[in-house]
Amino acid sequence: MKYYPKVSLIIEEHTFSYKLFEALENVSKTYSQRKAAQELGVSHAVLNRRIKEAEERFGFKLIVATGAGSELTDNAKEILQKYRKYTHRLKDREKLIICGGYTSSRLMETLTSKYGLNAAIYRTSDKNAIHLASLDMVDILTLDDPVHAFIQNLDFVPIAYDHLVLVSNVKKHHNINELNGKKFVEIIDSPQRLAWNTLDDNQIKYKLADEFKLPYDALRFVQKNPEFYTFISSSLWEGSDIIKNETRHIISCVICNKEDERINDFLNFILTFKGQQLVEECGFESVR
Structure with missing residues (x-):
């Protein structure tokens, strides 16, 4: 079975059916309410009633007559753009x-x-x-x-x-106890929680002195500031494997x-x- 969604929108506490937006879409393409009605398979009177009822609820015009036919007002164009945005999200994506x-x-x-x-x-x-x-x-x-x-x-x-590796701008560390008293920079919302848990379990005293959202920003900071350390994914950077097993x-x-x-x-x-x-x-x- 194939499923095709139809979008209705709530605007200013009023619910508007997809039928209104399809009417606006077709008028925008044909510049004619009569042709738009034909495209939708409804009578001109039905389409006109949909437009008029919506205009009454909005309190402003959606379609105006021009020398070339019918045209959407700026308000109608804005509403139709919102509708297109939501329907676009529901389409099957090629990419x-x-x-x-x-x-x-x-x-x-x-x-x-x-x-x-x-x-x-x-x-x-x-x-x-x-x-x-x-x-x-x-x-x-x-x-x-x-x-x-x-x-x-x-x-x-x-x-x-x-797994996580220790990154610093000084000598390579071989023992977790060497991290006692060190200052670290934290990468927010990352697997670093495994490193902090490991340090806590081994009763290592440390200080989280700064924080970054991106791992690369934390890495650059540590490289420029030798007194700071951090943990980063081994797939991203080389470092010391002193807590490899604990952070896998x-x-x-x-x-x-x-x-x-x-x-x-x-x-x-x-x-x-x-x-x-x-x-x-x-x-x-x-x-x-």
């Missing part, structure tokens, strides 16, 4: 939308390119990506930190493993659009031997 964390979305760029999937990829925090997915604006959601999938009770698929975590994806066969085929590719080879080439660990 799939992938949105996820900074680390997982980087992996997706390589995988989609090698597979040949027509997709637009957007990088943001896990929480922002989940919000966009909840608005039905995402086909594939990718997560840097699996904790968000558990919190939101999402049906996720593991596609890789990653899943990189996952959530299929939001289950109706598109392209997505299922792509996911199957990721989990094949060739797909997992690409995962390792990108600096991650295979889940096979």
